[in-house]
Amino acid sequence: MAEVITITSGKGGVGKSTCTANIAVGLAQTGKKVVAVDFDIGLRNLDMILGLENRIVYDVIDVMEGKCNLNQALINDKKTKTLYFLPASQSKDKNILDKEKVKNLIEALKKDFDYILLDSPAGIESGFEHAIFWADRALVVVTPEVSSVRDSDRVIGIIDAKSDKARNNQEVQKHIIINRIKPELVAKGEMLSTDDVLSILALPLIGLVPEDSRVVSATNTGEPVIYTNSPSATSYKNITQRILGNNVPFEDLHQKGILNSLKRLFR
Numbered sequence: 384m385a386e387v388i389t390i391t392s393g394k395g396g397v398g399k400s401t402c403t404a405n406i407a408v409g410l411a412q413t414g415k416k417v418v419a420v421d422f423d424i425g426l427r428n429l430d431m432i433l434g435l436e437n438r439i440v441y442d443v444i445d446v447m448e449g450k451c452n453l454n455q456a457l458i459n460d461k462k463t464k465t466l467y468f469l470p471a472s473q474s475k476d477k478n479i480l481d482k483e484k485v486k487n488l489i490e491a492l493k494k495d496f497d498y499i500l501l502d503s504p505a506g507i508e509s510g511f512e513h514a515i516f517w518a519d520r521a522l523v524v525v526t527p528e529v530s531s532v533r534d535s536d537r538v539i540g541i542i543d544a545k546s547d548k549a550r551n552n553q554e555v556q557k558h559i560i561i562n563r564i565k566p567e568l569v570a571k572g573e574m575l576s577t578d579d580v581l582s583i584l585a586l587p588l589i590g591l592v593p594e595d596s597r598v599v600s601a602t603n604t605g606e607p608v609i610y611t612n613s614p615s616a617t618s619y620k621n622i623t624q625r626i627l628g629n630n631v632p633f634e635d636l637h638q639k640g641i642l643n644s645l646k647r648l649f650r
Contacts, residue, residue, distance in 0.1 A: 385493035389518040391503035393534025403502040404432040405609040409623030411466035415497040421471035422514040434605020444472040447484040527575040558589035590622035
């Protein structure tokens with residue numbers, strides 16, 4: 384049974400597309416057939432992170448408007464052969480999305496893929512609502528900053544109110560990814576701790592990703608950081624395993640009291 388996972392955030396610049404790319408690669412590396420769909424209409428960058436920008440001919444809007452079929456628009460990843468990518472339009476307005484067209488697209492993808500990852504636009508505009516409406520699971524990416532956490536709390540409320548599952552008295556499964564953690568700033572009290580973030584958002588944790596300079600170089604070369612041996616690569620591999628239902632210990636980022644909190648909140 385295919386699972387639709389929306390990766391979202393309350394604000395831009397928290398690393399949502401980077402998370403999407405690396406998790407997509409991680410799932411595909413386990414042998415699952417995965418498609419990453421960029422729903423950030425007009426502001427796409429998932430193609431660059433995956434190193435596939437030069438291979439785009441058609442995009443997700445072309446598919447939904449019938450200008451091409453799905454197979455014409457799908458791009459097979461160069462390194463991980465069970466990973467496919469469906470790009471966003473760079474020139475269309477995000478308001479062009481339509482719930483029924485999005486539903487038809489997702490139903491078509493479900494026939495061929497184990498996991499459908501939707502890279503949601505940040506914020507709460509219409510593009511966001513279309514990306515979360517049909518989700519089975521939402522991964523909410525936050526950075527340990529008050530503004531990011533506050534905006535994500537609002538996003539969580541919208542998912543609980545406006546998803547198709549909510550309309551049918553069900554709940555979208557939701558988890559938190561805390562990204563760009565700097566343990567030295569947490570220790571100084573200059574950045575929120577994991578406990579702080581989780582107590583505010585009241586959702587289970589699925590990933591802790593440290594600040595990692597390798598992410599920038601990986602993005603510039605179009606090769607997701609998960610292919611390296613960097614600390615963030617380990618974090619993304621562990622997130623992948625947790626999505627698959629495996630019990631993987633959380634990374635020790637030297638935050639006071641973190642281990643007991645994580646054992647309690649992620650079971």
